[in-house]
Amino acid sequence: MSTIPYGRQHITQDDIDAVSAVLRSDFLTQGPVVPAFEQALAEHCQAKHAVAVSNATAALHLACRALQVGAGDLVWTSPITFVASANCALYCGADVDFVDIDPRTWNMDPLALASKLEQARDIGRLPKVVVVVHLCGQPCDMRAIGALSREYGFKVIEDASHAIGGRYLGEPIGNCRYSDITVFSFHPVKIITTGEGGAALTQDDVLADRLRLLRSHGITREASQMDNPPDGAWYYEQIDLGFNYRMTDIQAALGLSQARHLEQVVARRHQLAQRYDSLLADLPLQLSWQLPDTYSGLHLYVVLVDEKAARGRKEVFDGLRSDGILVNVHYIPVYRHPYYRQRFTFRPADFPHAENYYARAISLPMYPQLTHEQQDFICERLRSYLT
Numbered sequence: 001m002s003t004i005p006y007g008r009q010h011i012t013q014d015d016i017d018a019v020s021a022v023l024r025s026d027f028l029t030q031g032p033v034v035p036a037f038e039q040a041l042a043e044h045c046q047a048k049h050a051v052a053v054s055n056a057t058a059a060l061h062l063a064c065r066a067l068q069v070g071a072g073d074l075v076w077t078s079p080i081t082f083v084a085s086a087n088c089a090l091y092c093g094a095d096v097d098f099v100d101i102d103p104r105t106w107n108m109d110p111l112a113l114a115s116k117l118e119q120a121r122d123i124g125r126l127p128k129v130v131v132v133v134h135l136c137g138q139p140c141d142m143r144a145i146g147a148l149s150r151e152y153g154f155k156v157i158e159d160a161s162h163a164i165g166g167r168y169l170g171e172p173i174g175n176c177r178y179s180d181i182t183v184f185s186f187h188p189v190k191i192i193t194t195g196e197g198g199a200a201l202t203q204d205d206v207l208a209d210r211l212r213l214l215r216s217h218g219i220t221r222e223a224s225q226m227d228n229p230p231d232g233a234w235y236y237e238q239i240d241l242g243f244n245y246r247m248t249d250i251q252a253a254l255g256l257s258q259a260r261h262l263e264q265v266v267a268r269r270h271q272l273a274q275r276y277d278s279l280l281a282d283l284p285l286q287l288s289w290q291l292p293d294t295y296s297g298l299h300l301y302v303v304l305v306d307e308k309a310a311r312g313r314k315e316v317f318d319g320l321r322s323d324g325i326l327v328n329v330h331y332i333p334v335y336r337h338p339y340y341r342q343r344f345t346f347r348p349a350d351f352p353h354a355e356n357y358y359a360r361a362i363s364l365p366m367y368p369q370l371t372h373e374q375q376d377f378i379c380e381r382l383r384s385y386l387t
Helices: 013-023 033-045 056-066 084-091 110-123 144-154 205-215 249-259 263-279 313-322 340-341 351-359 373-387
Strands: 051-052 074-077 095-098 129-133 157-160 181-185 197-204 285-286 301-305 361-364
Touching: 013 056, 013 249, 033 051, 033 197, 033 249, 051 205, 056 084, 056 157, 056 181, 056 197, 056 205, 074 084, 084 095, 084 129, 110 129, 110 144, 129 144, 144 157, 197 205, 249 263, 263 301, 263 351, 263 373, 313 373, 351 361
Parallel strands: 074 095, 074 129, 129 157, 157 181
Antiparallel strands: 051 197, 181 197, 285 301, 301 361
16 A cells, blocks of 8 residues: 555646636736635635735734734744744744643643633733634634633634634634634645645734735735825835735635535545544544534544553554554644744643643544545554554
8 A cells, every 4th residue: 555644635627727727817926816715715704804825824924913913912822733823923023922732622721721811910911812723623612712812802813724614613713703813724735725825814804904915015005005195006105014925826726726625625524534533432542522513624633642552652653654654743832842942931841731742642644535445554553553
């Protein structure tokens, strides 16, 4: 059997035709397809605005800038995430801290957040923004986090890079009911792809205008935003220090084509996850616990190796890799990375659930084209190492 990656893109002939049509058109970038993709995202997520950008890291950075995160501010996030969820605050000159995870869902724990907020209020050092991460595609307990944001006055960014196509309390992730901005990723291993790409969604007109301005150098062609009367139809002004974070029409065409199959893709992931759940039920593993009334995007399928297993996580990981099963680990706690260790004074003991998770986690292959034969092989080899 050939190697089995932990995730991979699926490109159809329709996707290829959509990209080819743009390549034959007059616009490779800044044309009509990016707005069409944005409209499709906004409609699916029931959001007023979707702003497509070059990648999800750019979307997180723009989200922080739009919320006016700057020097002296504090941003909290989950330690179990890709580094971009924290780096976006550092790009703005802010400080970063972490909130431990729930040992069942592996998302930010609202109880830990509430406790940390109470302590922060006592010392006068509350966060300006909390970046919650929907790990593996499962939504955080947003109703609880939203209530805390109103009580303590912080803004909320949902890092939903894993979660497009998921739902929380019957509503699509991305509608920002309990947050200010939601960010998606369209990297090739994600649920739908634009090659590289991301988006920021919001219900707030002012935030949407800020996101659009900052993604394109801080330049405007709107006369109402200018300091001076336009010299002519060619005239534009830079009114803020922005970035070149635009998405191309080539990327948007691929995303728009892929988005037409989003619900089927996520449904297939759920079928595979349910089959994993059944095949692995009797093994010394902890499987993810899902919050009631949620529907995960299921970007990842993570298991935790129990202490009573015949072999530890590293041996299991190495064994599966030697079998051609390209498992992975998502993620190393952000505070463990040298860049963070050298600049901050985080103590792993302050995040016991994140430490426990990292010591045991393995991401098994999860993508729609994974066959039952491949899944059976993965589970058989996993069983051989665990029992």
